[in-house]
Amino acid sequence: MIQEVNSELKDSSVVTKLEAPVLNVSGLDVFINKTNILKDINLQVPRNQITCIIGPSGSGKSTLIRSINRINDDVLGYEKQGDIHFQNASIFKKNIDVASLRKNIGMVFQKPCVFPKSIAENVLFGIQHSKKLSKIEKAEIVEKQLKAAALWDEVSQRLDQRGSSLSIGQQQRLCISRTLAMEPQVILLDEPTSSLDPVSSRAIEKMMLDLKEQYTIVFVTHNIQQAKRIADRVVFMCEGEIIEQGTTNEIFTKSKHPKTRSYLVDEYCDC
Amino acid sequence: MNSRKTINSIFKNAVRLSFIFCAGILVFLFGTIIWKGSAAISLDFLTKPTENFGAAGGIVHQITGSLLMILTTAIISFPIALGTAIYRSEYLKNPRSQNMADTLIFSLNGIPSIIFGIFGLIFFVNILGTGVSWFVGSIILAMMILPTLVLSAYQSVNSVPSIYRESALALGMTKWKVISTVLLPKGINGAITGLLIGIARAIGETAPIMFIATAFSGVQFPTTLLQPVSALPTHILSLAQQATNPAALQNAWGTSMVLVILVVLFSTSGLLVRLRFQKK
Ligand SMILES: Nc1ncnc2c1ncn2[C@@H]1O[C@H](COP(=O)(O)OP(=O)(O)OP(=O)(O)O)[C@@H](O)[C@H]1O
Ligand SMILES: [Mg+2]
Numbered sequence: 178m179i180q181e182v183n184s185e186l187k188d189s190s191v192v193t194k195l196e197a198p199v200l201n202v203s204g205l206d207v208f209i210n211k212t213n214i215l216k217d218i219n220l221q222v223p224r225n226q227i228t229c230i231i232g233p234s235g236s237g238k239s240t241l242i243r244s245i246n247r248i249n250d251d252v253l254g255y256e257k258q259g260d261i262h263f264q265n266a267s268i269f270k271k272n273i274d275v276a277s278l279r280k281n282i283g284m285v286f287q288k289p290c291v292f293p294k295s296i297a298e299n300v301l302f303g304i305q306h307s308k309k310l311s312k313i314e315k316a317e318i319v320e321k322q323l324k325a326a327a328l329w330d331e332v333s334q335r336l337d338q339r340g341s342s343l344s345i346g347q348q349q350r351l352c353i354s355r356t357l358a359m360e361p362q363v364i365l366l367d368e369p370t371s372s373l374d375p376v377s378s379r380a381i382e383k384m385m386l387d388l389k390e391q392y393t394i395v396f397v398t399h400n401i402q403q404a405k406r407i408a409d410r411v412v413f414m415c416e417g418e419i420i421e422q423g424t425t426n427e428i429f430t431k432s433k434h435p436k437t438r439s440y441l442v443d444e445y446c447d448c
Numbered sequence: 449m450n451s452r453k454t455i456n457s458i459f460k461n462a463v464r465l466s467f468i469f470c471a472g473i474l475v476f477l478f479g480t481i482i483w484k485g486s487a488a489i490s491l492d493f494l495t496k497p498t499e500n501f502g503a504a505g506g507i508v509h510q511i512t513g514s515l516l517m518i519l520t521t522a523i524i525s526f527p528i529a530l531g532t533a534i535y536r537s538e539y540l541k542n543p544r545s546q547n548m549a550d551t552l553i554f555s556l557n558g559i560p561s562i563i564f565g566i567f568g569l570i571f572f573v574n575i576l577g578t579g580v581s582w583f584v585g586s587i588i589l590a591m592m593i594l595p596t597l598v599l600s601a602y603q604s605v606n607s608v609p610s611i612y613r614e615s616a617l618a619l620g621m622t623k624w625k626v627i628s629t630v631l632l633p634k635g636i637n638g639a640i641t642g643l644l645i646g647i648a649r650a651i652g653e654t655a656p657i658m659f660i661a662t663a664f665s666g667v668q669f670p671t672t673l674l675q676p677v678s679a680l681p682t683h684i685l686s687l688a689q690q691a692t693n694p695a696a697l698q699n700a701w702g703t704s705m706v707l708v709i710l711v712v713l714f715s716t717s718g719l720l721v722r723l724r725f726q727k728k
Binding site for chain 1: 541609611614615616617621625630
């Protein structure tokens with residue numbers, strides 16, 4: 178068992194070195210109403226891995242991932258310096274198509290948000306606007322992505338019912354399958370399990386481990402144990418800065434920074 | 449303890465009295481109109497044209513004239529209000545221009561209706577030389593009820609939680625797609641509510657249309673945009689001016705009853721629409 182984990186770690190670090198990171202955040206500073214929210218963020222996200230961002234409330238985790246798909250653009254008073262590269266191209270380039278950037282970098286929010294439509298229509302909500310789909314294709318996508326989000330068995334008999342009739346945990350998985358239907362390269366998840374019960378949380382964790390075969394995952398969480406369970410890499414943030422980052426093993430067993438160590442032990446950080 | 453109880457009961461009785469007073473006025477008004485009006489109302493009254501300056505005959509052209517103007521008012525104001533509401537909610541992000549837009553909408557709402565009438569008379573009838581025209585009347589009524597529609601539509605667009613916008617944007621939808629698929633359906637609900645309330649107000653207005661859109665007698669259903677019509681409120685005005693003639697007075701009550709029924713119809717359906725959408 179231990180050997181298996183070790184060899185997996187080795188494999189992934191080899192891959193990291195060979196392949197350029199999918200996302201590369203360099204020298205990112207974010208200001209909201211002139212307040213410096215993120216300070217000199219440097220971060221590389223390797224392909225087909227789960228990168229967990231942990232840190233206390235208000236440390237800027239959401240602001241960071243919301244900068245990556247540029248959903249923060251609409252926030253009043255938002256300014257940024259530095260750059261983010263997605264597959265070697267800057268996401269802030271002048272004529273970039275932000276909508277198609279977001280098709281490649283999907284996002285799942287903290288609170289599930291289903292649209293007032295049926296379960297099947299919710300899965301198709303994004304994709305049907307970017308592609309013409311036949312009836313058969315639609316049915317295929319619905320089945321495939323609900324299966325990928327481990328929801329199919331629970332809803333296959335009631336696809337025409339309203340999405341809002343599902344439990345909160347099921348709604349969150351519905352939101353995930355809606356994002357998967359876009360077939361993005363990267364999925365950003367902002368504390369997707371924080372409003373869920375432990376059973377639903379575990380279901381989503383397990384799903385993440387399956388999904389990383391196909392997708393690159395950036396997962397924000399408050400929950401240190403959760404990060405330990407699913408992460409390949411861990412990024413620890415505090416007060417708008419990255420204090421330390423590394424493989425899960427590095428962070429949890431040989432963290433160099435006293436702040437990281439105190440946060441991992443006490444879930445508290447006096448930064 | 450005792451004094452607190454007394455204060456409580458005084459307060460309770462005071463608010464109850466206000467309520468009774470309010471309900472009493474309504475019952476008295478409706479009661480009088482129905483009591484006096486129903487004597488005038490008959491199938492002939494509703495389906496025959498006016499004779500003898502309103503003292504005889506029916507009010508069919510007043511009913512169709514009012515409905516025609518109101519329908520046109522609705523068609524003109526609805527899209528403009530929806531567009532304004534969406535622009536205000538989704539595109540005006542800077543607080544100063546938001547304030548300016550709100551001030552504009554509220555001051556438009558505060559303008560007395562007679563001013564709209566005078567404006568229509570000077571700008572359309574005199575300067576543009578349209579003459580007395582029901583279509584100009586509809587334009588003026590549309591301006592007048594625009595703020596009601598805009599505010600109602602704006603409130604419902606703006607009350608869509610931002611997580612819906614963000615979720616849709618995060619799925620790679622363009623801003624316009626988000627507006628048309630997520631926000632417009634919501635905004636339309638609000639605009640319909642506002643429309644019914646605005647129309648309930650517009651159909652009873654006399655001042656804005658009496659100089660520019662209506663004639664008091666001898667008017668048929670219009671065949672062009674630039675003809676006058678007869679309308680219910682202005683007909684009541686002209687009948688009231690012949691109040692010494694009991695036949696004219698009775699028809700004034702009858703016309704009032706028809707008008708009030710239309711107003712109640714529009715405003716209660718506005719209320720129903722609002723309740724239905726609140727439930728969702
Ligand atoms: N729209 C905004 N306007 C003003 N300040 C903001 C805004 N969004 C975020 N902030 C500030 O930026 C800082 C970082 O917030 P952020 O939401 O990124 O933290 P977080 O790490 O995600 O916290 P949590 O774990 O509670 O979700 C906070 O101090 C917050 O108050
Ligand atoms: Mg957050």
